Amino acid sequence: MTSVSDQQTALPSRGGLSPRKRQRISRGIQYGLLLVIVVVLASLADWGAIRESFLNATVAGKSLPTLFTVALRNTVIYTLTGYVLGFAVGMLLALMRQSSVAPYRWIAAGYVEVFRGLPALVIFLMIGSLPLAFPGLQVPGQVYGQAALGLGLVSAAYMAETFRAGLQAVPKGQMEAARSLGMPYMRAMVSIVIPQAVRIVIPPLTNELVLLFKDSSLVLFLGVTAEQVELAKFGNDQSSTFANPTPILVSGLTYLLITIPLGYAARRLEARQGAAR
C-alpha cells in the first residue's frame, strides 16, 4: 500500500495539491478503508457462536494430554524420518547429477522433475499400491515406514535441487586442493566439498523442514490407527467427536508453535550467512 503512495509522490504535482498533501490524503483513505472492513466483519460475525465453536475451552481441554503425547509426537516422528530419508536420497541425487555416467544424470534429473511436479497427495495415495508392483514388498514399520517413504520421496526431489546449488557454490579450488593432496574424488567430496555445501544450504534445508512438517498431515490418507494419528487428523477426529471445530483450531495453533520458530530460525541463519559473505 505504501509503495503506491510512494509512487504518487514521484509524479510531478498537479491540480494544486502538493505531493505531500496528496500522500497524506491517500494514507487517510487507506486507514479509513481498513477501519470500514474491520467494522463490517465484526458486526456480521456471531461472537457468541465463535466463542462456542472455535474458542471452546472445555472441548479444547479434552484434547489436551493426547494432543501433545500422541498427535504432536507422531507428527514429529513422521516429519523427522521423512526428512532423514529425503536428506540422504536428495544428496545421492545431487551427486548423481554430477556423475560422469550419463544415465545417472538422466535418472536424477527425471526423478526431480517427476516428484516436484506431482502433488504430494498423489504420492501418498500411490504408496499403498506399491506391493502390487513389487509382489511381496512390505514397507517396514507399517504406517511409520510408509509415511517416511512418502515424505522422503517428495522432499528428496526438493533437497536434491538445494544440494545441487550448494555443491555448485563451493569454489572449484576446494576440489583441486583436495585432489592435489592425493584424495580420491569421493574422499574429497565427503571430507571437503559436501561439508561446505551443506553449510551453505542450511537455511533452505530448514525451510524444507517447515514444509515437510506441514506435509506430514497427508499421512492421514495412509489410514492410521488412534496411536498413529498426527495433528491434522487428530484435530479433525476430535472435532467430530465433540461436534465442535475448536480442536481443529487447536491443532492448527500447534503447527504454528513449531513452524513459526523454525521459519524464524531459517531467516536468522540466512541473514547471518549473508553477513558472512
Place this chain on the structure above:
Amino acid sequence: MSTVEIRKLHKSFGKLEVLKGIDFTVESGQVVCVIGPSGSGKSTLLRCVNLLEQPTSGQVIVDGTELTDPDVDIDAARRRLGMVFQQFNLFPHLTVLRNVTIAQERVLKRGRAEAVRVARENLERVGLIEKADSYPAQLSGGQQQRVAIARALAMNPSLMLFDEPTSALDPELVGDVLSVMRQLAEDGMTMLVVTHEMSFAREVADRVVFMDKGVIVEDGPPEQVIADPQHNRTREFLHRVLHPGV
C-alpha cells in the same frame, strides 16, 4: 637422476591450443622458475604436472613413473607432489591444524597423534604454530598461503609445485611467503615455481624458463635468461616487468 621429465606436452581447451609441445626437465633438488606473460600457458603447464589438467598428448614422468599412463594410480602419485595455489584454497570449514592433518590421516593413514605432530612441525617451519586453532578466514592472505605450504609439506612431497603463490597477495605480505619458499629451496626441496617475482627467480632459481604463447622460448640459468636474454620476446617481456610504466 631427474625428478620431473616432460616430453612433447600438448594441451588444448576446445580449439584453443595452450601448450604447443613442451619439453623440459627438473633435476632433483633444483629450483626452476617459469616466467612469462599471462596467457603464455605457464599455469596450465604446472597443472599438467600433477594432472589437475589432463594433457591432450605427451608425457609427464615424475621419479621414473609416467603419470600420463592411464594405468598409473594418479591419487598415489599426487601424494609425492605438493601443490600451492594462487588462491591458497585452504579448507575454510576446518581449523589451520585440521587443514594440515586431514590429508595425512585420510590419505597417508597416519594416526591422529602423528598427523598432529607432523602438522605442528610444518606450521613451526612456516612460522604459524600460534595460529593452529584459528580458521583460515581469520588469517591474512600471506598467512593463509604459508599454511597452504605447510599443508603440502606435511605429505612429505618429493616435489613442490607453486602456481603464482604471491600473485593474490598484498605487496607487504609477499616477503613472508617468499622467505618461506627460499628456506625450502635451501633445504634442498625440488621446486617448480610459476611466478612474476623476478628478484626471487634471480636469487633462488637454478634455472629460469621463459614461456610465451604455449612454447618455451628460453631455458637457462637466471644470470643468462634474466640478466642477458638471447631472444627478443624475452627481452621485451623482462623490460615490461622490470620497468613498469616506461
